[in-house]
Amino acid sequence: MWTFIHKLGSPPWFFGFSGTLVRWLLPITVILLLVGAVWGLLVAPPDFRQGNSYRIIYIHVPAAVVALAGYYVMAFAGAVSLIWRIKMADVTMRAAAPVGAVLTAIALVTGAIWGKPTWGTWWVWDARITSMLILLFLYLGVVALFEAYENKTAAARACAVLSLVGMVNIPIIYKSVDWWYSLHQPASIKFTGESAIDSSMLYPLLLMIVAFYCLFTVTLLLNMRAELVWTHRASGWLKQLVGDS
Amino acid sequence: MYFESLSAMWHMDGHGFYVWLAYALTLLPLVIMIWLPLKRIRQHWRWLEAEQRRTAAATQTPAMGSDV
Amino acid sequence: MTSPADVANPLLFFFMVITLFPLGLGPDPARLATLAPGILWVVALLASLMVSAKLFASDFEDGSLEQLALAPYPLAVTALAEVSAHWLATGFLLSLVSPMFAVMLGLPETGLATLLISLLLGTVCLTLIGALGSALTVNIRRGGLLLSLLIIPLNVPVLIFGTTAVREAVLGGNPESWLALLAGLALGSLVVVPLAIGAALRVSLDS
Numbered sequence: 001m002w003t004f005i006h007k008l009g010s011p012p013w014f015f016g017f018s019g020t021l022v023r024w025l026l027p028i029t030v031i032l033l034l035v036g037a038v039w040g041l042l043v044a045p046p047d048f049r050q051g052n053s054y055r056i057i058y059i060h061v062p063a064a065v066v067a068l069a070g071y072y073v074m075a076f077a078g079a080v081s082l083i084w085r086i087k088m089a090d091v092t093m094r095a096a097a098p099v100g101a102v103l104t105a106i107a108l109v110t111g112a113i114w115g116k117p118t119w120g121t122w123w124v125w126d127a128r129i130t131s132m133l134i135l136l137f138l139y140l141g142v143v144a145l146f147e148a149y150e151n152k153t154a155a156a157r158a159c160a161v162l163s164l165v166g167m168v169n170i171p172i173i174y175k176s177v178d179w180w181y182s183l184h185q186p187a188s189i190k191f192t193g194e195s196a197i198d199s200s201m202l203y204p205l206l207l208m209i210v211a212f213y214c215l216f217t218v219t220l221l222l223n224m225r226a227e228l229v230w231t232h233r234a235s236g237w238l239k240q241l242v243g244d245s
Numbered sequence: 246m247y248f249e250s251l252s253a254m255w256h257m258d259g260h261g262f263y264v265w266l267a268y269a270l271t272l273l274p275l276v277i278m279i280w281l282p283l284k285r286i287r288q289h290w291r292w293l294e295a296e297q298r299r300t301a302a303a304t305q306t307p308a309m310g311s312d313v
Numbered sequence: 314m315t316s317p318a319d320v321a322n323p324l325l326f327f328f329m330v331i332t333l334f335p336l337g338l339g340p341d342p343a344r345l346a347t348l349a350p351g352i353l354w355v356v357a358l359l360a361s362l363m364v365s366a367k368l369f370a371s372d373f374e375d376g377s378l379e380q381l382a383l384a385p386y387p388l389a390v391t392a393l394a395e396v397s398a399h400w401l402a403t404g405f406l407l408s409l410v411s412p413m414f415a416v417m418l419g420l421p422e423t424g425l426a427t428l429l430i431s432l433l434l435g436t437v438c439l440t441l442i443g444a445l446g447s448a449l450t451v452n453i454r455r456g457g458l459l460l461s462l463l464i465i466p467l468n469v470p471v472l473i474f475g476t477t478a479v480r481e482a483v484l485g486g487n488p489e490s491w492l493a494l495l496a497g498l499a500l501g502s503l504v505v506v507p508l509a510i511g512a513a514l515r516v517s518l519d520s
Contacts, residue, residue, distance in 0.1 A: 026279070033275075037268065041254075041264070041268070042246055042247060042248060042254060043246060043247060044247065045247055046247065046258070051257075051258050051259075051260055052257035052258050052260040052261070052264060053257075053260040053263050053264060055257075055264050056263065056264060056267045056268075059267060059268060059271045060267070063271065082512065098278075099278060102274050102278060105274075106270070106271050106274060106275075109267075109270055110267045110270070110271060113263050113266055113267040113270070114263070114267065116263060117259075117260050117263050134466045134469055137462070137465065137466040138466045138467075140462070141462050141463040141466065144459055144462055144463075145449060145450075145459065145463060148450070148453045148456065148459055149452075149453065149520060150520075151520040154516050154517075154519055154520030155520075157512075157516045157519075158449050158513065158516045158517075158520075161445075161449065161509050161512045161513050161516065162449060162463060164509070165445065165467065165506070165509050166466075166467065168505065169466075169467050169470070172470045172498070173466070173467075173469050173470055175470075176469065176470035176473040176474060177469070177473065179473070179477070180473045180477070183477060215275060215279075218279065219278050219279060219282070222279065222282035222283060222286070223282045225282065225286055226282040226285040226286045226289070229285075229286050229289040229290060229293075230285075230289050233289065233292075233293055233296075238293065239293070239297065242290060242293040242294055242297060243297055245290075245294070
């Protein structure tokens with residue numbers, strides 16, 4: 001396994017590996033997304049209390065879950081970059097940030113749209129939405145910090161430090177927002193309560209979560225490939241590949 | 246299929262606007278997120294191919310004389 | 314080093330911005346009293362942001378930061394020393410004067426001691442995180458605003474714990490668990506954040 005991770009650090013090996021992976025994963029992702037969306041939109045029964053508006057859950061929850069996971073991918077790549085000075089880890093981190101930010105924004109927007117028919121307002125400061133908003137700020141901070149540095153190698157290391165601090169902070173933030181919310185709300189009203197979800201609704205949700213994970217991976221790999229093709233344009237291995245194509 | 250007709254599917258008992266809006270606003274960024282890097286890779290690849298053709302041409306034809 | 318203005322200005326900022334709230338919200342004492350814990354804490358956070366930008370700036374400009382980086386001590390330790398000195402001149406003093414402004418906002422007396430303690434503990438965290446932001450942005454042009462964007466999300470837990478502690482005290486409840494959380498955050502930050510500051514300073518010096 002260590003040799004595999006070692007090989008990932010080599011741009012030409014990674015480029016070849018990711019090319020094959022993307023060729024399979026992209027169509028799989030599209031299929032999973034389509035099947036999941038159709039299942040959730042058209043096949044699954046409506047919710048007893050919320051009616052058909054609950055169907056937004058099939059994009060809101062997967063986006064939110066993968067957005068949070070994406071931050072950990074980014075921070076982990078940053079840690080690898082800082083500790084072992086592996087350039088490919090920098091590339092991974094840089095590729096993950098905008099994907100995670102977009103997914104967080106999607107989670108927030110879909111959450112707001114879901115809120116309107118459910119609670120009557122476009123925005124409610126409940127624990128999950130508020131935590132998502134802070135996650136968005138954390139992502140945007142990493143992106144802004146990267147853009148602000150002229151020296152991009154230093155930029156990557158700065159972002160690695162920042163995302164690591166963010167990663168440590170995220171559980172604390174989520175927990176504190178949770179407590180903040182429960183302190184200010186009377187116990188009888190719960191905007192996003194935990195309720196048992198029926199299996200006819202659970203399976204399409206799980207499928208969509210898997211689909212979004214695949215989507216994140218595909219987008220991450222594509223972003224990394226795009227960067228490699230440009231930054232390594234003078235290197236022999238890439239020229240060889242282009243010449244052979 | 247839960248819905249009985251196409252118009253029922255569109256309407257979703259009054260919630261259609263929200264559901265379809267949410268799905269559309271999700272689909273759009275996802276498509277863009279996949280299309281943008283693919284486009285970049287294609288562009289750079291073509292640039293590299295052109296670059297290789299240029300260097301190949303340059304090495305094959307010796308430099309033109311000054312009598313042109 | 315630290316001029317009298319560097320010490321007085323943040324306190325003056327704190328004072329003036331607090332005044333904006335009655336002006337903006339209306340002088341109704343009951344409403345101000347309800348909002349007081351949040352107002353005091355948010356303004357303290359903003360004041361901390363303002364002073365953080367300058368933390369490493371002068372050392373960076375005159376080259377003394379590079380000297381410190383070459384010293385045999387780990388940069389994290391040096392950073393901790395600088396941050397402590399900075400805290401004494403800013404957050405510490407701000408905490409001490411806060412009861413006075415709390416009274417102006419009508420915070421009940423039961424909350425004053427908790428406010429003081431919560432700010433003492435909280436400003437330790439705020440100063441450390443602010444220093445991290447400063448270390449990350451010291452070599453960037455117009456890095457001041459970026460600094461705020463970076464560290465505001467990281468300060469959310471401190472804000473929540475601090476205001477909740479004060480509110481608990483005002484309501485006659487038990488703020489001790491919230492103060493304990495603040496103390497835990499402060500201790501944790503004292504151990505972890507200087508390491509990040511050291512790493513960030515190296516990045517800025519190398520860039």
